[in-house]
Amino acid sequence: MAQWDRLRQLPIAYRQQLHELYDRDALPMDVRHYLAPWIEKQEWQRAARDHAFAMVLFQVLLENLDIQHSRFVQEESFLLQHNIRRYKQNFQRYVDDPCALATTILWFLEKEKEILESAELAEKVQLLQVEPEAMETSSQQDLERKLAGLRNEVQCMEHTIICLEEQQDEFDFKFQTQKLEAVVDEARKKEQIKALQLLVNKLNNCRKSTLSGLNDILDRIQDIIDVLVKKELVEWQRRQQKACIGAPDNVCLDQLEKWFSCVAVCLFQVWEFLTKLEELVGKVSYENDPVKVQNPTLQKRVDTLLRDLLKSSFVVETQPSMPQGKGSLVLRTNVQFSVKARLLVKFPELNHSMKVDVSMDKEAPQIKGYRRFNVLGTKIKALNMAESTNGGMVADFRHLTLKEQKSGGGGKGVSDISLSVTEELHIIYFNTVFELKGFSVELQASTLPVVIISNSSQQQSAWASVLWFNMLSQDPKDVMFFANTPAATWPQFGEMLSWQFLSATKRGLDDTQLEMIANKLFGKKPNYDSCTVPWSKFTKENTPDTFWVWFDGILMMVKTYLEDLWRDGLIMGFVTKGKEKSLLKKKKRGTFLLRFSESVIGGITFSWVEITVTGEPDVKTVQPFTKVDLSQIPFHEIIRNYQILEAENVPENPLLYLYPDTPKDKAFGKYYTEKSGEDSPYIKYIKTKLVFVSKENTLEARSPMPSDMAQGEGLEPMNGLCGEAAVLEQDGDLYPLTPPLESYDPDPMMNGSVEDPEPPQDLLMYLNNPNLFDNDLLQDDQSLPDFSLQGFNCLLPQSCGSFP
Numbered sequence: 001m002a003q004w005d006r007l008r009q010l011p012i013a014y015r016q017q018l019h020e021l022y023d024r025d026a027l028p029m030d031v032r033h034y035l036a037p038w039i040e041k042q043e044w045q046r047a048a049r050d051h052a053f054a055m056v057l058f059q060v061l062l063e064n065l066d067i068q069h070s071r072f073v074q075e076e077s078f079l080l081q082h083n084i085r086r087y088k089q090n091f092q093r094y095v096d097d098p099c100a101l102a103t104t105i106l107w108f109l110e111k112e113k114e115i116l117e118s119a120e121l122a123e124k125v126q127l128l129q130v131e132p133e134a135m136e137t138s139s140q141q142d143l144e145r146k147l148a149g150l151r152n153e154v155q156c157m158e159h160t161i162i163c164l165e166e167q168q169d170e171f172d173f174k175f176q177t178q179k180l181e182a183v184v185d186e187a188r189k190k191e192q193i194k195a196l197q198l199l200v201n202k203l204n205n206c207r208k209s210t211l212s213g214l215n216d217i218l219d220r221i222q223d224i225i226d227v228l229v230k231k232e233l234v235e236w237q238r239r240q241q242k243a244c245i246g247a248p249d250n251v252c253l254d255q256l257e258k259w260f261s262c263v264a265v266c267l268f269q270v271w272e273f274l275t276k277l278e279e280l281v282g283k284v285s286y287e288n289d290p291v292k293v294q295n296p297t298l299q300k301r302v303d304t305l306l307r308d309l310l311k312s313s314f315v316v317e318t319q320p321s322m323p324q325g326k327g328s329l330v331l332r333t334n335v336q337f338s339v340k341a342r343l344l345v346k347f348p349e350l351n352h353s354m355k356v357d358v359s360m361d362k363e364a365p366q367i368k369g370y371r372r373f374n375v376l377g378t379k380i381k382a383l384n385m386a387e388s389t390n391g392g393m394v395a396d397f398r399h400l401t402l403k404e405q406k407s408g409g410g411g412k413g414v415s416d417i418s419l420s421v422t423e424e425l426h427i428i429y430f431n432t433v434f435e436l437k438g439f440s441v442e443l444q445a446s447t448l449p450v451v452i453i454s455n456s457s458q459q460q461s462a463w464a465s466v467l468w469f470n471m472l473s474q475d476p477k478d479v480m481f482f483a484n485t486p487a488a489t490w491p492q493f494g495e496m497l498s499w500q501f502l503s504a505t506k507r508g509l510d511d512t513q514l515e516m517i518a519n520k521l522f523g524k525k526p527n528y529d530s531c532t533v534p535w536s537k538f539t540k541e542n543t544p545d546t547f548w549v550w551f552d553g554i555l556m557m558v559k560t561y562l563e564d565l566w567r568d569g570l571i572m573g574f575v576t577k578g579k580e581k582s583l584l585k586k587k588k589r590g591t592f593l594l595r596f597s598e599s600v601i602g603g604i605t606f607s608w609v610e611i612t613v614t615g616e617p618d619v620k621t622v623q624p625f626t627k628v629d630l631s632q633i634p635f636h637e638i639i640r641n642y643q644i645l646e647a648e649n650v651p652e653n654p655l656l657y658l659y660p661d662t663p664k665d666k667a668f669g670k671y672y673t674e675k676s677g678e679d680s681p682y683i684k685y686i687k688t689k690l691v692f693v694s695k696e697n698t699l700e701a702r703s704p705m706p707s708d709m710a711q712g713e714g715l716e717p718m719n720g721l722c723g724e725a726a727v728l729e730q731d732g733d734l735y736p737l738t739p740p741l742e743s744y745d746p747d748p749m750m751n752g753s754v755e756d757p758e759p760p761q762d763l764l765m766y767l768n769n770p771n772l773f774d775n776d777l778l779q780d781d782q783s784l785p786d787f788s789l790q791g792f793n794c795l796l797p798q799s800c801g802s803f804p
Contacts, residue, residue, distance in 0.1 A: 010119050016145055017115050020145060038064060054098035054102045058095070065091075066088070140255075146220065146223070149220070150217070154269050157210070157213055161276055164280070167203055168280055171200065172283065175199075207277075211277075211290055214274070224263055233256065238474075244319055248503075263309055264306070264313070271439070274302065277291050307441050310345060310434050316448075319447055329448055329466045331451070332453050332456070334401055334403065338399075339397050340397070341445050342393060342394045345393075346385075354434065356381055356383060356430050358400065360429070365480055367418075369419075372405040373402045373452060374402070375428070383432065395430070395432075417480075419482055421454075421458060422453065423465055423482035424482075426479065448469075449478070467500075472486055487532040489530075494509075494514045500552075513574040513575075520576070553603075557626070557630070565671070571604070572593045572659065580595060583659060584617070590655065590657055592606050592607060592656075608656075637673065639655055
């Protein structure tokens with residue numbers, strides 16, 4: 001298929017590139033279309049070098065245009081007749097230089113091939129189902145088209161400048177020749193002057209056309225820079241903010257670097273065009289020369305556009321972070337941190353030539369007690385392509401530290417606003433100078449605000465500040481953000497919480513889990529989108545066990561001990577006790593689920609359903625396991641080997657089906673150790689069993705979570721499990737054991753305290769080791785505090801008798 005026919009069948013995005021390519025008079029699209037077969041068969045590359053051959057093709061081209069004109073006359077296509085006649089007249093300018101025409105047509109054919117190759121590559125990618133790293137939006141596709149059009153315009157302008165220089169040389173040669181000739185004949189002299197005047201007029205029109213074209217190019221560049229700086233770069237900065245707090249956003253700078261570099265190259269080419277015009281004016285000028293009038297204005301405009309583009313192109317690619325930190329943007333004094341700056345305008349000739357200097361808080365706010373810091377370490381590095389994995393111009397600072405300045409208290413003019421250490425925000429700056437082809441401009445980049453601590457105990461609170469700022473702030477330099485901290489809407493807040501799990505475990509929070517959290521914060525509502533979470537509720541209420549401490553405790557536990565189980569969706573996690581009860585009571589005996597504790601920081605527990613003698617469902621819960629337990633026994637092994645004794649003293653694992661109905665071994669089997677029974681490395685712990693002998697008794701307890709009551713899920717008097725006889729089995733003998741009931745801390749999410757319930761006198765426990773489980777208790781419902789298996793942490797190997 002002919003090249004032109006293939007181009008016409010391309011998708012609309014590529015046809016748009018074709019329209020932009022032919023948006024000029026150098027080779028009109030009508031001529032390309034109607035003479036397509038003939039144009040594609042000619043040896044334009046040879047014609048570009050061979051004047052005689054080029055002249056032949058030039059004459060044939062004009063003849064073909066005549067043929068087309070005659071055809072349109074017969075068809076009475078008035079508009080096409082007019083266009084073809086005008087195109088033929090325009091081509092007459094190549095009569096003295098047909099090689100230039102051949103070069104022009106060859107250039108257009110090569111550009112067409114590039115469009116075809118791009119379309120074919122995209123089609124192959126789609127067939128192979130290879131998705132690009134970042135899905136292009138329609139606006140980005142539009143930007144790509146604009147950049148392609150800009151490159152074409154600049155290349156055409158380069159050809160125009162060459163033609164202008166040749167035209168000027170022709171005039172200058174004839175003018176100098178006429179000056180040297182002593183023409184006596186006045187008529188001939190007037191004829192020569194007239195011919196020179198025609199050449200001057202032609203040169204003047206060409207200069208005006210060139211200046212107009214340059215102005216149009218700068219308009220295009222201005223439009224593209226506005227999109228790059230005010231839209232694409234701003235969106236990237238926002239994505240980087242969110243990525244710093246766990247969002248899975250794409251923050252790769254390669255595409256932006258390609259766009260910025262393309263515009264910068266085009267601007268420097270325009271800058272060179274204007275320099276060339278100045279050079280031409282120096283050789284030949286005349287009264288009312290348009291270059292002398294317009295060139296300074298155009299030069300000033302180019303300088304402004306270059307300055308704006310370059311100042312925006314210097315960014316911080318990787319925000320400051322410590323090797324062992326909780327996250328980026330939390331730094332500790334006297335501890336090394338790394339940070340990377342990048343120049344998005346890539347000129348290989350500047351490799352290792354631009355020095356970058358690091359400084360701190362150039363315009364620190366006048367706040368009482370606000371600390372100042374010095375940056376220590378290797379503070380000056382050169383932008384280079386060696387330290388970048390993708391060849392970008394970067395300065396990678398890996399060994400910087402901060403040291404607090406010793407300064408007195410607040411002085412005159414200092415604000416009375418007081419911020420805590422972890423609410424102080426500081427900015428690190430990077431400065432360099434861009435110099436190329438005689439153009440120079442100072443550049444500065446800055447990090448997102450960092451929180452600087454002096455003790456690791458401040459890290460959790462500092463990370464909370466980083467989360468809040470980057471979740472809400474649209475101004476990356478607002479160091480006074482916490483002087484008047486805004487509240488977060490629930491959609492913003494819930495999304496941020498989900499990001500924490502997503503970044504730590506590769507699995508975020510689902511809608512059900514987020515709804516439970518919203519339920520605890522705001523009570524039962526049909527919709528939470530209009531609810532807001534103030535900064536104080538996030539980190540300051542109910543200190544030291546604030547909402548953030550509670551949530552982060554769970555996150556750290558999951559990341560450290562339960563990541564695989566969480567990622568596989570085996571942990572329901574965030575679910576209230578009331579919801580848990582309603583879910584389990586509808587299920588068959590032995591169905592259990594795993595949830596995070598509402599009252600124990602960093603705790604996880606499981607509940608299961610039993611069927612009473614009367615056929616009623618009965619939900620039982622074990623007191624939460626914490627990192628102290630999980631650091632010694634994997635949670636899946638606890639679930640695998642957990643047992644209780646029924647009334648007949650037969651040991652049995654009550655955990656049979658993971659909610660909703662997955663057999664336990666099918667859900668957790670892939671995590672089990674190969675050994676089991678006596679050979680299991682955990683047997684010395686797991687063979688300790690809780691045994692319950694049923695006896696009716698009642699026990700009232702107050703809910704530690706007032707929000708549950710508001711939802712109708714509060715605790716109420718109910719039958720508790722009590723031990724009629726709980727015994728210790730040792731060497732095959734049974735011994736009674738009566739432990740006291742544990743007390744529990746108040747829920748970190750709500751104000752108020754929890755009253756310790758009085759222990760039921762008849763509640764006993766059956767254990768393998770009486771010295772280690774004297775505080776453990778099993779409960780049958782949410783009305784009882786969870787019972788503890790903390791003895792798992794410190795059990796020593798015991799000889800275990802068998803059950804009778």
